[in-house]
Amino acid sequence: MGDCAAKRPGADIPLPPPYHGIHASPPRDGHKRINWMKPTNRSDRVRVRRHTCECKATIYELCAAGGLLFIRRTTRGKKVEIRETERLVATRMEELWVRLLSGEVH
Template identity: 45%
Template sequence: MTAIPDFHGPHAEPPLPEHATLTWYDPTLRPPRIRVISHTCECRDTTYELCAAAGQGFVRRTDREKQTVHETAWTLTATARRIFQQILHGEAR
């Protein structure tokens, strides 16, 4: 039997003092299917997912402690990827 390797996504670095403040919105019910491209590790209370749907991208933020889900504005997938990278490096929240 082959063991399934333990997979953890990357951890988002703590926000830098000069980090950009993102605008977070309530989730929209646009397309019926959303694909998660990448995600942060599930070991933290707040997780981030880089998502794509209907030719656009966005970042979804889930706060399990507050039981809330928010997302950035839907935009070009390349822009959403940059935002996700900024979150990972502590450059945006």
């Protein structure tokens, strides 16, 4: 068997550099508004498929639950505010995700 540094006791395993994720672009002039709603908690399990970088006060997550997708927006500050979009089939929500990242919608 090959030698694996991870299996040797006391081996220094180098860690990957910190990941700096994608950022949503600022809203463009004439952008369309997303209807952000209070979370409904209608799913017992939600899987985050993609997310924006956590270095900003507002982060976005593309979430999957019950065969549908939605976007969750978390705004951090003195008070944390969470909002979600409606739930749509994958094709439509992935398109909205790309438009959000490009600043076409906000």
